[in-house]
Amino acid sequence: MITLYFKRAIDDIFKNRFLNLVTVITISLSILIASSFILFFVNAGAVINSWKKGLRIMAYLEPTISKTGLEELKHAILSIDGVQRLQYIPKQEALRRLKAQMKHQASLFENLTDNPLPDSFEIRMTAIADSWQKIESVAARIESLPWVDEVEYGQRWFARFAYITTLFRLASYAMGILFFMAIVFIVANTIRLVIYSRREEVEIMRLVGATDNFIKIPFYIEGLIQGALGAILGLGVLFSSFVFITSNMDQGVLPDLFHLQFLSTAIVTGIIISSMLVGWLGCYISLKQFLNA
Amino acid sequence: MITLYFKRAIDDIFKNRFLNLVTVITISLSILIASSFILFFVNAGAVINSWKKGLRIMAYLEPTISKTGLEELKHAILSIDGVQRLQYIPKQEALRRLKAQMKHQASLFENLTDNPLPDSFEIRMTAIADSWQKIESVAARIESLPWVDEVEYGQRWFARFAYITTLFRLASYAMGILFFMAIVFIVANTIRLVIYSRREEVEIMRLVGATDNFIKIPFYIEGLIQGALGAILGLGVLFSSFVFITSNMDQGVLPDLFHLQFLSTAIVTGIIISSMLVGWLGCYISLKQFLNA
Amino acid sequence: MIPAGGEKSSIIRMFHVHLNYGPKKALIDITLDIAKNQFVFISGPSGAGKTTLLKLFYYGEPVSEGQVLIDGINLNRIPRKRIPYLRRKFGIIFQDYKLIPSKTVYENVALVLEAAGKKPRLIQKKVKSVLRLVDMEDRLKSFPPSLSGGEQQRIAVARAIVGDPKIILADEPTGSLDDDSADTVLELLRGVHIRGATVIIATHDKTLIRKTGGHVLYLKQGRLETSTFIEKKYDNTIF
Amino acid sequence: MIPAGGEKSSIIRMFHVHLNYGPKKALIDITLDIAKNQFVFISGPSGAGKTTLLKLFYYGEPVSEGQVLIDGINLNRIPRKRIPYLRRKFGIIFQDYKLIPSKTVYENVALVLEAAGKKPRLIQKKVKSVLRLVDMEDRLKSFPPSLSGGEQQRIAVARAIVGDPKIILADEPTGSLDDDSADTVLELLRGVHIRGATVIIATHDKTLIRKTGGHVLYLKQGRLETSTFIEKKYDNTIF
Numbered sequence A, B: 001m002i003t004l005y006f007k008r009a010i011d012d013i014f015k016n017r018f019l020n021l022v023t024v025i026t027i028s029l030s031i032l033i034a035s036s037f038i039l040f041f042v043n044a045g046a047v048i049n050s051w052k053k054g055l056r057i058m059a060y061l062e063p064t065i066s067k068t069g070l071e072e073l074k075h076a077i078l079s080i081d082g083v084q085r086l087q088y089i090p091k092q093e094a095l096r097r098l099k100a101q102m103k104h105q106a107s108l109f110e111n112l113t114d115n116p117l118p119d120s121f122e123i124r125m126t127a128i129a130d131s132w133q134k135i136e137s138v139a140a141r142i143e144s145l146p147w148v149d150e151v152e153y154g155q156r157w158f159a160r161f162a163y164i165t166t167l168f169r170l171a172s173y174a175m176g177i178l179f180f181m182a183i184v185f186i187v188a189n190t191i192r193l194v195i196y197s198r199r200e201e202v203e204i205m206r207l208v209g210a211t212d213n214f215i216k217i218p219f220y221i222e223g224l225i226q227g228a229l230g231a232i233l234g235l236g237v238l239f240s241s242f243v244f245i246t247s248n249m250d251q252g253v254l255p256d257l258f259h260l261q262f263l264s265t266a267i268v269t270g271i272i273i274s275s276m277l278v279g280w281l282g283c284y285i286s287l288k289q290f291l292n293a
Numbered sequence C, D: 001m002i003p004a005g006g007e008k009s010s011i012i013r014m015f016h017v018h019l020n021y022g023p024k025k026a027l028i029d030i031t032l033d034i035a036k037n038q039f040v041f042i043s044g045p046s047g048a049g050k051t052t053l054l055k056l057f058y059y060g061e062p063v064s065e066g067q068v069l070i071d072g073i074n075l076n077r078i079p080r081k082r083i084p085y086l087r088r089k090f091g092i093i094f095q096d097y098k099l100i101p102s103k104t105v106y107e108n109v110a111l112v113l114e115a116a117g118k119k120p121r122l123i124q125k126k127v128k129s130v131l132r133l134v135d136m137e138d139r140l141k142s143f144p145p146s147l148s149g150g151e152q153q154r155i156a157v158a159r160a161i162v163g164d165p166k167i168i169l170a171d172e173p174t175g176s177l178d179d180d181s182a183d184t185v186l187e188l189l190r191g192v193h194i195r196g197a198t199v200i201i202a203t204h205d206k207t208l209i210r211k212t213g214g215h216v217l218y219l220k221q222g223r224l225e226t227s228t229f230i231e232k233k234y235d236n237t238i239f
């Protein structure tokens, strides 16, 4: 029975080549838009994450801290939610870093006999804990710990950064939802047009005693096939463009900073399955409309 | 004559309500995708530009520089292509800034009697001169000027920033082209389906002696109208979402850093005109195909 | 054929049926009773309501008022799901043929049997034999738009009889056919009648009625005017 | 009507015309000559090539071989741009009517005049009067799918005659009509003929031919078999 439906669906695709071609092309273009968008945000997300790695909270310690106090404090900080790892920076190291950083003001350090800097912890956050509020609350908790003199976390710069990533994330969510809906509608609309131009055929089948399922199932199968073909085609084009662009670009701009990556297998599979679902859904809605009319 | 064609086009739109509705919706969704994408990049570009304002080259001067030498040097730097403006920073000011920046290492400055820092120029670049190569070459030219001891321009940070903006620009161009083409194809495809489902009508008109122009012109007018309606609808939805999102967001995240802006009137006009052109083009291609078949 | 008669063996019955298309009254107060295995003509001028009356039989249109009983089923109360099964009782030759342009002649005819869930083997045999009957066995793979008017009509006839339906509804089944082809079709319908089917032919062609003879329902402006029995007459006026 | 005759006043001439649809030979070696203001029937069984022959006249299909001359124009050499003007010489009643389903009856008929660039005032007057002639003046605003078969055919007739064409091509113009309506249509075509048009009717209906009389071209399997003149006979066999 199901093989019969499959045979009819395949046959139908060949019989209505023009309509099917148009549908598959529209689906593939839609998938191309959606997936290039996803690709962009996956890579932009990677860029942001690699930046986030630069974020750190400095905790300056009281000079009176003992060895055991240091250990206790370390554990206390690590147990705070959102802290990924921390590094102890003794004051000698701090001075060395400062000198390296300020080579143009090196004259400052010339007549320095004593090291006036405090010991400190450099604390890195987990990738997810990147919101302004989160950092602030972690910093406050660290500051309240014993032996911590003061914390520092590049407020102004970070605030701006957090604002932008938040904005970026919001924009990408909004656009993601919008694109997804737009594409579902576009594909459904296209399929609706196709079925509209085949409504006579549907009507004739009903008149000669075909049940709704007999009429619908081949259309559903066609929708699934079109969705799959469209997705594969769209992703194929995206992949080719991606390979073309990255291979031409990596020579120009610094290649070792980020590695642009293509969509993961999971996302690709997800896109294909969504596309099939949309293909089916388009048929489902349109047929419902034309069969009940 | 042209009013007659207009009358026929308007009449046609009402006669084929379903087909026209589907076309307008598809166009408006496509425009929604394209224009939200443009909106995103316009604002992202503004963000990047506001960041770029933070970029500067520091030129540290030899202590032996004379008053006239200072003036000459200033003019020499300003005449370099890509330099927007510069600010003289005497060493007292430099020390003050340093102290403010390093409040946690304030102890360093405690027993400082003499100011060991050099005088300097802080040089800002024009917005367009943001590529890594450009900055490098400007810095090299400044360094070669007399009385300039050394230049500094946060290499590592800037390299990364320049790479990302380049990447971002490349990605946005690639996506822009891709989206544009995809949308043109989708709209053309939809119109082709519509005309396909009206091919019988076209054929009948030809059989009763209608010229190609008689058949085509109302379709063209319809295409232009659909394009305009679709663009207006799509932009309307985008504008509403924009207003909705920004008004809900500005309370959460720092509102005073960037002002999110909607598309300029010029861009909006451009989108509407492009949409009309695409509507017309879709009709043109499809009719060419069906009339010659 | 007695309108509103109560014979046990009636297959189609209508009681005071009205059909309005908006303000237009297409059928007015039709009451009729068609017995199993009758051979009935529905006649009347253009626009009288012949096609519309046939539509009511297979639920192509719901009545505006009144009752229709088909083989014991009251169409006013038929659930949506059962409509396909109702329609399989009928073999319909539509006035405008209603062939699917994107399917071949073979597929168009086979569709009826496929929809009824028949075995592929049986389908192939039946379709081929019925296409031979209408003299179209060499056009199996043609598409309807590439057939002449008469050829399309013969495919429509083939499709109507392929499923051995209980009732044949034929709307101008010979309108596009020359005399010989028309006779072939008429012979086919008579054959189906002899094998037990009820045959209902809507036509304005008096020659056709005279050739076969049968009950004639005469419609005029939506009303059932007369209902008579016409004897078969051999009318041999040759061209 | 002498095939390949060379009269001055001929409006349609064909020389050794062949038409193949792929392997199928639809018309074989047709040579004919139709004079201005002739009244011609093209007859023959279903699938003989009647409709196909008409198609060649209005360049609905290019010939595979041979020459077609319409009103002095050789269709083998007609530029694409001129085809609409060629077609305006004809008023065509298509076998399948070819009405535009999304346009009203009025618009369907008016289309011919609009396409020919006629004035709106004139169009309105002409369309209304011609719809009155076919007895459809009360259905101006109906859409073709809501008309009965015969009503659609009458609209097709109206559309064919509205532009006062030089040549009328009528493909089974009365196939869906009852006798009275058929007579009306036939009267109309005779009227057009009297006013100077050439009328060509493709039909398998011998009664129709006998009613009017005229030249008859008999096609069979794509060949022109005979070409005779049939006298008008009054045949009053009534139902």
Ligand SMILES: Nc1ncnc2c1ncn2[C@@H]1O[C@H](COP(=O)(O)OP(=O)(O)OP(=O)(O)O)[C@@H](O)[C@H]1O
Pocket (backbone or CB within 6 Å): C021, C024, C026, C044, C045, C046, C047, C048, C049, C050, C051, C052, C053, C095, C204, D145, D146, D147, D148, D149, D150, D151, D176
């Ligand atoms: N869908 C519809 N909407 C409005 N009016 C309709 C519709 N279908 C049919 N009619 C009208 O109902 C009347 C009867 O139509 P019907 O098709 O039954 O006529 P008929 O007897 O079959 O005529 P013919 O011999 O010309 O086919 C006609 O006047 C027709 O215009």
Ligand SMILES: Nc1ncnc2c1ncn2[C@@H]1O[C@H](COP(=O)(O)OP(=O)(O)OP(=O)(O)O)[C@@H](O)[C@H]1O
Pocket (backbone or CB within 6 Å): C145, C146, C147, C148, C149, C150, C151, C176, D021, D024, D026, D044, D045, D046, D047, D048, D049, D050, D051, D052, D053, D095, D204
């Ligand atoms: N487009 C086509 N492709 C292939 N074959 C065709 C095409 N059009 C017509 N034919 C074939 O050409 C032959 C002549 O067709 P035509 O329509 O001229 O017949 P006709 O004489 O008008 O018949 P009828 O009385 O049935 O209308 C038929 O056998 C038909 O199947």
Ligand SMILES: [Mg+2]
Pocket (backbone or CB within 6 Å): C050, C051, C052, C095, C171, D148, D149, D150
């Ligand atoms: Mg009818």
Ligand SMILES: [Mg+2]
Pocket (backbone or CB within 6 Å): C148, C149, C150, D050, D051, D052, D095, D171
């Ligand atoms: Mg024909």
